[in-house]
Amino acid sequence: MAIDERVIVETVTGMGLAGNEEGLIPAFGLYLTNHYADFYNRISFGVLGALVRENPELTEDAVALLTEAAHVCAFHTFGGIMSSVEWDALVQPMIESREDWVRGMMAVVNAFGWGRFRVAELLPDERLVVELRDSYESSGYLESYPRTDGPRCFLANGGMAGLMNLVYQGDITRRPALTEELYREVFSDPRSFRSRERLCAAKGDSHCEFVVERMQG
Amino acid sequence: MTADAGQDRRSVASYGEVLDVVDVGRVRLTRRYGCIRRDQFEIVTKEPFPSAFRDWIASRGELRERPTFYVIEAPGAFQLTVAPRAGRAILMPRLATDLTWQAQTAREIAEVLDGMLNHGSCLANTRQAG
Structure with missing residues (x-):
């Protein structure tokens, strides 16, 4: 059986994921939260803007920080x-290959x-290209700022690298404990995956569009 | 699994770290660090969970069923997510409970499940013997 995205989407959307009396959503072994996308965008783009306004030479560092946050988020x-x-x-039960872990997660x-x-x-074990439409980061950016000359989907971009690192670098198929130690081991490896957002709305x-490849082939 | 299990490790533990693993008969109970006020408990068996377990745990809260798994929501107490065919469940306690209660509840669930698994085996053996 190959990954059936329709079944996965129908089942997950039918789970009734909603906040409990703690304001949290216990699901998938995690405590999820339901944020307004605009809230996240305001913080993310606000951090970028504040750093770059003060010190334009910090642009790369600001993007690196937001990407690192995405890596940590994806890992956990x-x-x-x-x-x-x-x-x-x-x-x-739908998984037949390691690649199905990537496709299943995408669903x-x-x-x-x-x-x-x-x-x-x-x-x-080499390369992932993902197309994304209706990205809340890019659409949120355009609601508040003029068109930019660089990509702005920092969370999605880092998330794609995180997914490939989990599947091919950290071997999530063996269910390792998702500790800080493992995070450092996986993401600091010179052959770990990084993503670049080649196209951005x-x-x-x-x-x-995100292209994920190993830092050192 | 006692309430004090893993206390020494707890002081330096990070999220997801295994604090304690015990076998309750045929049930493996793994306790992982969640935060300073709650842990997470994984309940695993080598065989599918019996349907009687679902009936029993459903009496503890609200049951939400999907085709391949079910969730018991006990407000103020815990959420238990069960993949019966995979023989696996996760207990996620509420912050309103303390660590001692969390460990005792996980143990109680594991003991009941083990009892049901053993009961099922005895019946099967009896039938074979008969």
Whole structure:
């Protein structure tokens, strides 16, 4: 059985994910939160803007910080989901190859409504190209700022690198404990994956596109 | 699994770190550090969970069923997510409970599940013997 995105999306959207009396959403072994996308965008782009206004030479550092935040988020969120009971019950029975871990995770992400992600290319252990339409980061950026000359989907971009690192570098298929130690080991490896946002709607492209490759081939 | 288990490790633990692993009969119970006020408990068996377990745990809260898993929501107490065919469940306690209660509840669930698994085996053996 190959990954059936329709079944995954229908099941996850039917889970009734909503905040409990603690204001948290316990699901996939995680405590999820439901943020307004505009709230996240305001903080993310505000950090970038504040740093760059004060010190334009810090642009790369600001982007690196936001990307690092995305790596940490992906490690715990995607890693937690792929280690969860829900994953075992819903996605695991559909998995036939390591690449299906990537496709299965993409289906769960689409169910969360973070945009419409589509795997355009996946070379095992080597390269991932993902197209993203209706990205809340790029559309949110354009609601508040003029068209930019650089990509702006920092969380999605770092998330894609995080996914490839979990599957091919950290071997999430063996269900390792998602500790800080493992995070450092995986992401500081010179052969770990990094992503670049080749196309971004915030700079006028029709959609966003991420290319994930190893830092050192 | 006692309430004090993992106390020494707790002081230096980070999120997701395993604090304690115990076997309750045929049930493996793993305790992981969540934060200073709550842990997370994984309940694993080598065989599928019996349907009687779902009926029993459903009495503890609200049952939400999906085709391949189910969730018990006990407000103010815990959420238990169960993949019965995979033989795996995760207990996520609420912050309103203390660490002692969390560990005792996880243990109680594991003991009940083990009892059901053993009961099922005895019946199966009896039938074979008969």
